[in-house]
Amino acid sequence: MFVQQLVNGLALGAVYALIALGYTMVYGILQLINFAHGEVYMLGAYLGIICLGVLTSVGMTAYSLPLALLITLVVSMAFCAAYGAAIERIAYRPLRSAAKLSPLISAVGVSIILQNVVMLTQGKEYKNLPPLLPSSGISLLGANVSPVQLFILSASILLMISLHLFVKRTRMGKAMRATSQDRVMAGLVGIDVNRVISTTFMIGSALAAVAGVMVTLYYGVVHFFMGYLAGIKAFTAAVLGGIGSIPGAMLGGFMLGLIENFGASYISSVYKDAFAFIVLIITLIIRPAGLLGQKSMDKV
Amino acid sequence: MNIKKLLSILVLAAVAGCTQQDQNVIRIGAAGPMTGDQSKMGIDLRNGVDLAVAEWNEKGGVLGRKIQLVPGDDQADPKQAVSIANKFVNQKVVAVVGHWNSNCSINASSYYDAAKIVAISPASTNPRLTRQGFKTVFRVCGTDDQQGGVAAEFAVTRLNPKRVAILHDKTTYGQGLADFFKKAVETKVNVVFYDGIQTKDPDYKAVLTAMKEKKPDVYFFGGVYPEAGRLVRQAKEVGLTVPMITGDGVYDPTFVDIAGKAADGTYVTFGKDPSGLATSKTFNEKYAAKFGPPGPYSIYAYDAANIILTAIERTKSTDGSVVADYISKNTFHGAFGDISFDANGDVTKAPYVVWKVVNGKFVEEK
Numbered sequence: 107m108f109v110q111q112l113v114n115g116l117a118l119g120a121v122y123a124l125i126a127l128g129y130t131m132v133y134g135i136l137q138l139i140n141f142a143h144g145e146v147y148m149l150g151a152y153l154g155i156i157c158l159g160v161l162t163s164v165g166m167t168a169y170s171l172p173l174a175l176l177i178t179l180v181v182s183m184a185f186c187a188a189y190g191a192a193i194e195r196i197a198y199r200p201l202r203s204a205a206k207l208s209p210l211i212s213a214v215g216v217s218i219i220l221q222n223v224v225m226l227t228q229g230k231e232y233k234n235l236p237p238l239l240p241s242s243g244i245s246l247l248g249a250n251v252s253p254v255q256l257f258i259l260s261a262s263i264l265l266m267i268s269l270h271l272f273v274k275r276t277r278m279g280k281a282m283r284a285t286s287q288d289r290v291m292a293g294l295v296g297i298d299v300n301r302v303i304s305t306t307f308m309i310g311s312a313l314a315a316v317a318g319v320m321v322t323l324y325y326g327v328v329h330f331f332m333g334y335l336a337g338i339k340a341f342t343a344a345v346l347g348g349i350g351s352i353p354g355a356m357l358g359g360f361m362l363g364l365i366e367n368f369g370a371s372y373i374s375s376v377y378k379d380a381f382a383f384i385v386l387i388i389t390l391i392i393r394p395a396g397l398l399g400q401k402s403m404d405k406v
Numbered sequence: 407m408n409i410k411k412l413l414s415i416l417v418l419a420a421v422a423g424c425t426q427q428d429q430n431v432i433r434i435g436a437a438g439p440m441t442g443d444q445s446k447m448g449i450d451l452r453n454g455v456d457l458a459v460a461e462w463n464e465k466g467g468v469l470g471r472k473i474q475l476v477p478g479d480d481q482a483d484p485k486q487a488v489s490i491a492n493k494f495v496n497q498k499v500v501a502v503v504g505h506w507n508s509n510c511s512i513n514a515s516s517y518y519d520a521a522k523i524v525a526i527s528p529a530s531t532n533p534r535l536t537r538q539g540f541k542t543v544f545r546v547c548g549t550d551d552q553q554g555g556v557a558a559e560f561a562v563t564r565l566n567p568k569r570v571a572i573l574h575d576k577t578t579y580g581q582g583l584a585d586f587f588k589k590a591v592e593t594k595v596n597v598v599f600y601d602g603i604q605t606k607d608p609d610y611k612a613v614l615t616a617m618k619e620k621k622p623d624v625y626f627f628g629g630v631y632p633e634a635g636r637l638v639r640q641a642k643e644v645g646l647t648v649p650m651i652t653g654d655g656v657y658d659p660t661f662v663d664i665a666g667k668a669a670d671g672t673y674v675t676f677g678k679d680p681s682g683l684a685t686s687k688t689f690n691e692k693y694a695a696k697f698g699p700p701g702p703y704s705i706y707a708y709d710a711a712n713i714i715l716t717a718i719e720r721t722k723s724t725d726g727s728v729v730a731d732y733i734s735k736n737t738f739h740g741a742f743g744d745i746s747f748d749a750n751g752d753v754t755k756a757p758y759v760v761w762k763v764v765n766g767k768f769v770e771e772k
Contacts, residue, residue: 107619110644114611230445232632232664241643250645325608326639327664329443329632335606367612375613376576376602 110249111367117255117324119363120262124317125340126347126355127269128190128310134286134350135306137206141213142193144337145220146186146311150318151328152228153182155235158322167238175257175323182319183312190311191304199300217333224330232327239323258320265316266356269309273352278305286350339382346386348399357397361385431474432467432724434459434711435494437504437514438529439482443606443632446660447506450701451528452477455503457693457704458711468719480505484513484578491517499523500724501714503707508532508550509578515543522726524714524733528706531654532582536750542730544751546710546740547703548677548758550579550653554586556758557626557651557675560771562594565649567623571599573613573637575629583653584628591626598622605633610640618646630655634672635664642668649673654758657702662766672763679759679770680705680742689741709740 125147132140157178161167167174197216201209239253273279284292285302293299321336322328339362347358362382369381389397436455438448452475459475467473476499478490487510494502495517501524505511511530518525519540527535527545531553536543561567570591574584581602588597598620601613614637617625625641627634627650634656641650650672657676662669680686689708693700717732718724737746746754760771 107615110615111612114609114615118609118611225441230441230443231660232443232635234635234664234666236666237643241645252643321608325636326666327608327636331443331606332608336608366609370612371616374601375604375610375616378604378607378612 107371109247111371112364113246113249113251113255115364115367116360117258117363118367119360120258121317121320121324121336121359122340122343122362123356123359124262124265124313124320125336126343126359127266127352128314129341129344130347130349130352130355131282131306131310133344134352135282135289135303136198136202136209138198138209139213139341140198140307140310141210141337142197142216142220143310143314144333144335144340145217145224146189146193146333147314147318147321147336147340148224148328148330148333149189149220150182150186150311150315151322151332152224152233152318152330153185153315154178154319154322155233155328157181158235158238162238171238175319179316179319182315186311186315186318187308190307190314194304194307199303217337221330221333228330230330232329234327235322237326254320254323258324261316261320265313269313269352272309278302282306342382342386345396346389348393348396351396351398351400354396354398361397431472432469432718433474433476433497433499434714435476435478435490435497435499435502435504435523436707436711437478437480437487437490437494437502437510438506439510440477440479442481442483444482444506444630446658446701447529447703448479448482450704451504451506451707453693453697454528454700454704454707455711457689457696458708458715460696461692462715468715469722469724473715478502478504480507480510480514482507482510484509487511487514488517490514494518494523495521500718501525501726501729503528503710503714505530506703507577507579508535508582511535511545512538512578515540518542522730524717524726524730526710526714526733528710529654529703530579532578534578534582536752540751541734542726544710544730544733544747546706546713546742546745546753547654549752550583551586553653553675553758554583554588555590556760557653557673558587558590560673560675560760561591561624561626561651564771565624565651567595569598569620569622570595571617571620571622571625572597572601573617573625573627573629574602575605575627575633576602577605577629579655580627580629582628583655584626587626587628587651599625603629603633603637605629608636610637611644614641614644614646618644622648624648625650627652627656629653631658631661632664635661635669638665638672639668651675654702657761657768662763667766669763670765673771674761674763674768675758676702676761676768677742677759678757683741683743685739685741685743705742709738709742709745712740713738713745 161174197212243252343358343362347354370378436452438451440448480487491514508530511527531550533549574581717729761768
């Protein structure tokens with residue numbers, strides 16, 4: 107059972123990690139907790155289920171499933187990236203020089219709007235997708251790793267490596283790091299700060315879209331309220347790893363998934379949500395900046 | 407100064423006008439989850455009451471007054487249920503059909519009792535609701551001790567398991583039902599696993615994998631359809647192929663919508679199929695013409711509303727204690743069949759039967 111729970115936990119953790127990256131990247135640059143991020147993930151899941159539904163009805167999934175998944179991922183990522191950039195432009199940029207609390211409240215507002223828009227246009231009920239991939243996959247040390255789990259793990263690790271390389275190796279990545287260190291100075295040396303911030307939102311939202319599509323494949327159901335809990339969990343993961351730190355969000359996500367799974371299976375699933383938060387509290391007492399976070403003097 | 411005075415007079419007049427108008431209608435509350443993931447149930451309930459109210463209004467209302475439906479959305483949240491109850495008390499509602507969830511009904515019931523408002527729940531099955539000594543609280547469905555007993559009896563005699571696992575959703579209804587099932591089954595069969603799950607959690611693979619290790623022959627779930635749908639679906643994915651037995655909270659086509667093919671083979675305890683009755687046929691047709699296909703509890707809500715309105719008409723009174731007294735002593739001919747109540751306010755006969763999901767449809771097990 108141990109290996110099976112390890113696989114289950116890693117798959118769940120990969121989803122948390124992908125969402126957590128969006129929180130941490132935005133926080134790193136703007137010191138803003140983007141509470142609408144969970145809703146972007148929910149939109150990604152809805153786009154995933156709609157796209158896969160359409161592709162199934164035209165026979166695309168039967169023709170080539172990997173191609174259908176690729177199209178779904180690209181469509182969902184593109185839509186969510188546009189959403190992310192639009193949310194930033196409309197709800198956060200006008201408030202950038204306002205008091206720190208204003209964009210936070212704006213974020214909560216965006217989150218409520220997105221939830222209700224989806225509820226009114228897509229309905230209050232669960233939407234479901236019949237399983238596209240078989241549930242029995244490869245056997246590993248007595249555990250069954252399903253094709254969906256394999257897809258989640260490989261795709262998320264691939265994305266995380268690409269993100270790491272993007273931030274460390276490219277010009278835009280360098281500009282992002284500079285902006286996160288000091289926004290005003292970065293502007294003075296000629297970095298287009300607005301573009302950097304837009305790009306950050308787009309990347310974070312695209313990663314959340316991938317998480318949404320993965321969850322659609324994994325659980326087969328979506329609901330307009332699904333972004334709330336996932337958002338809170340991913341935010342916890344980001345804080346656990348050290349908010350503002352990209353490797354921290356990945357570590358935090360995987361840790362959270364594993365803690366939840368092992369806690370639920372070996373102690374009791376009654377307290378599944380509590381385990382994650384107990385570990386968070388202990389971590390914050392010992393290391394207030396999170397596992398990989400850096401201590402900062404001026405940020406509250 | 408003058409404008410202020412004028413305004414206050416206008417406001418007073420408006421308020422007086424409102425109360426004047428209020429006395430001409432009889433208000434009936436309909437409470438249940440109308441938003442959130444159990445919203446279908448609350449809307450089914452409200453529509454059932456709506457149909458009954460519309461029929462009475464066509465006949466000219468009751469006691470010469472029109473009937474007005476006042477919906478209350480408790481969001482399946484017991485805290486919200488209390489504020490809905492307070493709202494009903496303030497609005498001078500005469501009677502309430504609701505709530506849907508047991509914990510909501512139980513929390514709200516003391517407010518209805520204190521204000522002498524008749525409250526008939528169409529769906530709350532936790533026994534505690536009617537065992538608090540409240541004279542104005544009734545239900546038109548069965549109770550979980552009856553239901554858990556029927557499920558246990560069916561499991562033991564028909565499925566012949568050696569090992570049974572039990573899950574619940576930690577709510578008053580879900581855990582209560584699971585405990586009644588456990589009590590009825592544990593003297594005969596080995597209960598190898600007992601645990602609760604978090605509602606709204608998308609992922610149940612951890613607990614299902616742990617349960618699979620115990621090798622149960624069948625598992626019981628006390629809870630509602632959103633969770634049950636995800637559970638059976640994920641159970642198949644972790645390789646747990648034994649059937650699920652569950653209660654009335656899962657009896658709805660949405661369960662099949664969520665679970666897909668994995669729903670097949672699930673056993674659900676629920677009331678008998680009323681479609682043989684002529685009265686239920688007319689109900690189904692009228693309801694379908696107005697709102698679409700009726701939900702599992704629409705007919706219960708419709709009957710509850712009719713019982714209330716009949717009692718008001720016969721007693722010529724809107725006093726809650728008088729109406730409640732009449733309800734407890736008489737037999738009513740509902741769309742669902744004859745209904746009468748025992749001293750607690752429970753129905754005297756609540757026949758639960760077992761249904762099985764076959765090819766995505768609920769079929770009564772003979």
